[in-house]
Amino acid sequence: MNAEVVQEVAELNGLIDEHDDPRECYAAVRDCIRKHREAGDEIPEDLQRLEQVMLTECLAASQGR
Helix, strand or coil: CCHHHHHHHHHHHHHHHHCCCHHHHHHHHHHHHHHHHHCCCCCCHHHHHHHHHHHHHHHHHHCCC
16 A cells, blocks of 8 residues: 555544544545546555445444444
8 A cells, every 4th residue: 555545544534533424424535535536546445444434334323323
């Protein structure tokens, strides 16, 4: 994993720690993934995992957990 991806993931984790709404965080992760796709880059595994975690958080929040 290159330094740019490490920095992106660190920034996203910081955002997640600061916000209570998982939807905002999920949107930020999706935006980062979209930028990688538009650039023709492979989606880093860490971003894919983070996307799944945030999706799970969104679903849990929507069910009142």
